[in-house]
Amino acid sequence: MAKSEQSGAGPYGGGNGAATAGRSPTADLLQVEAALNGFHAAFQDLDAPAMAQVWAQSPHVRCIHPGGEMVVGADEVLRSWGDIFGSIQHLELSTRDTQIEVLDRMAWATLIVDVSISTEDGDEFEASVATTNVFENVDGTWRMVLHHASNFVEDDGDDEDSDEGPRVLGFQFRNSDGSPN
Numbered sequence: 001m002a003k004s005e006q007s008g009a010g011p012y013g014g015g016n017g018a019a020t021a022g023r024s025p026t027a028d029l030l031q032v033e034a035a036l037n038g039f040h041a042a043f044q045d046l047d048a049p050a051m052a053q054v055w056a057q058s059p060h061v062r063c064i065h066p067g068g069e070m071v072v073g074a075d076e077v078l079r080s081w082g083d084i085f086g087s088i089q090h091l092e093l094s095t096r097d098t099q100i101e102v103l104d105r106m107a108w109a110t111l112i113v114d115v116s117i118s119t120e121d122g123d124e125f126e127a128s129v130a131t132t133n134v135f136e137n138v139d140g141t142w143r144m145v146l147h148h149a150s151n152f153v154e155d156d157g158d159d160e161d162s163d164e165g166p167r168v169l170g171f172q173f174r175n176s177d178g179s180p181n
Contacts, residue, residue, distance in 0.1 A: 025102060028142075032100055032107040032135055035142040039133065040113070044093050046085040052078055056136055056143035064148045066129055077147075090118040105137040112152060128152040 035054060042050035055061055055074055063077040064070050071080045098111040113129045134146035 023137075028102045028107065028137070029100060032102060032109065032142050035135055035144065036098075036100070036109050036133060039144060039147075040093060040095060043081075044091060046088055046091060048078070048082050048085055051081050051085075054144050056138055056145050058145070060145065062146045062148075064150075066127070066149050066151045087119055087121075088117055089120050092116045107135040107137075107142060109133045109135075113149070128154060 038050065039054045041047075042054055055077060057074045059073045061074050061077050062070055062072055063080060065080065065084070068080075071077050093113055093115045096112050096114070098109060100109045101107060110130075110132050113131055114126070115129065116124075116126045118124045128151070129149045130152040131147065131149045133144055133148075135142040136145045137143075
């Protein structure tokens with residue numbers, strides 16, 4: 001897992017970085033990583049109480065599930081996870097390409113999550129999801145304030161003969177009728 005940290009100097013820290021706030025940047029990275037792992041464990045285990053522990057209890061939190069609309073506020077975000085958990089019979093996930101950045105009281109993680117899901121309706125599917133998770137340090141604890149996940153299409157690198165349209169970072173752009181752009 002790649003991690004980086006910004007201290008209180010330079011264009012990102014602006015003099016108010018983690019080092020000047022009395023926190024260790026390395027400790028912050030490890031704590032953000034633990035919060036991210038807690039989020040994935042709660043998701044994997046379909047554990048609503050554990051998921052509630054991950055999120056900040058604030059009206060400013062946001063969540064965008066793949067193909068979904070933005071969900072706003074802690075209560076609504078947790079309700080959306082409960083709805084998802086209620087529709088899943090079994091879930092397995094793995095993560096890759098994780099990058100964590102810490103800047104002052106904020107941190108973000110970008111990664112790919114591979115999921116295999118069996119639903120209560122008997123459907124089964126696998127997906128790769130590009131995610132961005134933003135955390136805020138709230139009273140010394142890193143809490144999630146944003147989760148944004150989008151379906152991700154792996155780029156096979158053989159675009160020369162493709163008539164599927166352009167790809168940017170592995171995403172396939174399509175017109176409103178579904179045809180390649």
